[in-house]
Amino acid sequence: FSLMACTKEVDILEPNLIGLYKYRAASISVPVDLDNDGVGSGDLTLEKGKECIWDNTWQFQKEKVILREGETFCGETSQEADENGVIGSFDYIYDKDNHTIKITYENGITEILKNVKLGYAPNYEQTLSFELWNKDIQQVVTYYLETE
16 A cells, blocks of 8 residues: 655735734733732733723724724823724834834824734734833833734
8 A cells, every 4th residue: 555645735824914903911021010019010911000001902004003092991191082982093114024113103203113023823813012112111011912
């Protein structure tokens, strides 16, 4: 008898940035206790008091990224969202080769998200991660987002 090896071609889809993302984690290397409960955390989303930020969504379109407020309202000191929950719509440039996203805000200020990675979660949802310096806690935060 003879053995034949059969291989089935599988299309491997390369993730792209386009999509609606929600925060899953915001990791830091040095734990902090922002909510003063006596327990430091290496994931900012586990610290109480900023839940209104962690349920916001980022919708990446072809050349615009739209930041929308989630279900949890931040209060009067938060950024004002319009009737559709839009906090802002900003131009961006995704540089795949340099793993960066440059966001240009309405006031002309730019912000560069570094070490941008796209992939897939075990549940097949598309993932996005990036690093950004946080001046309040004086360290780099790695944000992990996943499509809904």
